[in-house]
Amino acid sequence: MSKEKETGKEKGRIRQLARYYIPYKGLFFTDMFFAMLGAAITLVIPLIVRYITSTVVEKPLEQATGEIIRLGILMIAMVLVEMYCNFYIAYYGHVMGARIEHDMRNEIFGHYQKLSFAFFDNQKVGHLLSRITSDLFDISELLHHGPENIVISFIKLIGAMIILFVVNPMLACVPLVVIVVMLLFALAMNSRMKSAFKENRRRIADINSQIEDSLSGIRVVKSFGNETEEMRKFNAGNDRFVDSKKVSYRYMGIYNSGMGAFSTLITVISLIVGALLMTGGKLGAADLVTFLLYINNCTDPVKKLVNFTEQFQNGYSGYERFLEIMSIAPDIQDKPDALPLKNVQGEVTFENVSFHYEESKENVLSNVNLHVPAGDYVALVGSSGAGKTTLCSLLPRFYDVTEGRILLDGKDIRDVKLKDLRDEIGIVQQDVYLFAGTIIDNIRYGRPDATDEEVIRAAKAANAHEFIMELADGYDTDIGQRGVKLSGGQKQRLSIARVFLKNPPILIFDEATSALDNESEKVVQKSLELLAKDRTTFVIAHRLSTIRNAKRILVLTENGIAEEGTHKELLAKGGIYAHLYEMQF
Template structure:
């Protein structure tokens, strides 16, 4: 808990100057608010009684003083509203950046278990709640405490008995507030989880909107959304109910205090223990006393929302990346491309069976190796272990004789290029997406990479050429065009090790031919690992590795495996019949 408090306060550190200025203005706001009733008391008790020779002059002087105080109050309020909110927004920005950077460090294993919508909620909605707390929290506390203490001092100097009557209400108010605060906290936590579920549902539906439309299942998605939407409303109703009890109860207490002051203060006037000027000042100060209570009501709401958001924020931030650089990780400049598996075993977590078990394999630099086998035998998983997208359970993987766990993640992945079946292109232009392989690439380099990937011709046919916008996830391009852009991206990266994950399995024959030509250019003088679904595409591989549930079943060239008449031959002959 102490570490979380320190973490919470640490976000003020870059903005301490602005924070102290904000607090100074909050102090001035409180001081002016307290001084104004005293000015009114002075006017009603000293000037308006008619005993002062220069009463008119004194009245105008006090009017001028009060105008100056109002000007100071206004300027300080403007500073607090503008600069205070700006400080909160900058702190929100810092937290959002830290969480986003942390998301980048987490492994594929983490994302396998998470919903994107929930992660988005923690970085957007939750950080906004924290911004409000960071700004209004200290300000509300300072103003409330100063006004409360100041009003108490003024009140007790006017009438001790009447002040004690007022303060008899406070312990009851405190107990009442504590109880409903706790209920608000529970409800707010639930509602934040529910809005995350809504985001997750929306993200899931919109990402698959073309599938939804193709199956005319809009009503199904609407029902799923309505379910999550109604759950959110129910959680908000619980929160609003607690907040209504909390807020209305405190307002009722403040009204009871005002009635008590009028009744008992009036009785004091009847007994001549209190004059009209003192009663007027007392009522004005009760207003000042009530305002901090209302601020504290607001602070309680901000606190519950903010702390709930901070707890959710810290839950993410405290998740340690399960794949990290070792303390003495080495930087790999440019790998030759020798890859070796030594008794490698892997399972996704303790509750799962082994996907791969005791795999030993030696791949030479520049060798073209294909992995084939039935779905689910671990072909993609095996190749995902090389760039350490997942951490192996047992054994070792070596790159140029160095254990990949001893190589920095950045330099390891810089030396590996991946072309996946499910291509991901970012919203933006064609040029932007190719440049992703090398962010400082020139236009000439981008164009050369596109030519090597057989993409230049279709790019030039587009209205804006390389500056053509491709839409979200490249929806304006065909499957073959998207695949060639992903290959151009890898050409630009120019890594010594290339992994193709069934890169042509979803393409038509014409697109497959164009992509296949691009792939063959890319494999020159590189270690090439191909995960193949269509066995006809890997006939030219120098070595074909046949994987089964029990590990490596066969390996050799296409001709050798056909002659062996084993698992590979059966798979190949089966595909020929289809």
């Protein structure tokens, strides 16, 4: 990419970033006003000091004393005003930054919700988490401190230089030359620091992923006694992070020490040159004092610009990562003319459906044709990898078909609103996910506006009410992260209660009982059969014993539906189903 295109791209990004100020423009401009007022006060006070030391002290004692007191009161008042200015930009400026961070966090989290399974299949949770926490904090710090630091720095720097040239043009050239060299030095270090900060972000995201993975699987870690192995993996990532930090700190060390040296150098050279000018009678003592006071007004802005450069590198690299996510368009979304879905009966038709994942050109499903009348109960069996779960994932559009189409009540599911489609489908999975919180909140997840009575009715239908009432806090029992305080059967019954509460016309049972013991399986199976009554139901079965009574069993292979029939009919054929059955029994 050419430099012109890259520059244009960066300008576009900065304009995009600036739009986050729009809702808070009143707060932004007030913040800028107080920043400018505070900077102006710091420029005025040394002029008052110069006036006192050069003019007032030469007046008669009584007149000089009165004027010094009045000017002293004025300076104290100005200090108090400056104090309020600093308070305003520190408090309200940070509030503005926090609100912008809040808006951006809402934006990226909302975007996460729109992205399909295909996106999350290729992402680590720790990386996604770092973009919504540390990255956004750095961006908000940039948006808060960046503009005010630039405004304050330029007012102080330009104002101080103008005053210095008015006082003594020859001496004013000293800080000007040093500041130009400082800026050249800062620009030389800029690109190196930017790449170093980017690498730091990648490494901390890796650490977040490692922590999330290890803590989520802590029971597996402890069951294998692999705490040392997890510590080894964590230390490896942590060491890589320290290595990348060392690089950025080396550049920062060179940068900050160089800038500090230049700041001190301005004072030293100005003092030497000023003293030489005084000996030659070209500079008065009051002017030298004024000069030294304004030197601080030259070095302080430079220090602010140092901080701004660091903030800019952190914030802008975070914003680039933010844009990377926001630029990923959801591959599954509503068409512009998507139709609402109402009064769903539950008739499902697969017409010549084929599918393969993005990263592979090999079909998982090929030319699947299937018609399921409303209210039918269909069981799907087949060897691992035959595409049973994939077939059912296509119905709620977790993935879109590669070829062919799926019809619901005669309508192509890609032509209807995605939310409406998923509202009509209930899924009970083998790997139950329960959210941290109470039992009642987890069941109510099926329909957030449900009343307590409706939740309890759903729990009773799922054979969950009895065990819930045996718990110390009943429906208000906190179940821990991912429901760790409950057994597998209990968690599965809560997931079934969720679907009862949702009350959809179409159900998908994805090996819902395969991970349970025999006793729990019987209870859960009874709940599933009750739930499936009068609903279009797809059952992905691992244990063939659970589908013996199914009126329609489909045997799925890599080439599509190979066999179809009842349990007895398929056994009599002596084909794939019979072979699978013999292996299990």
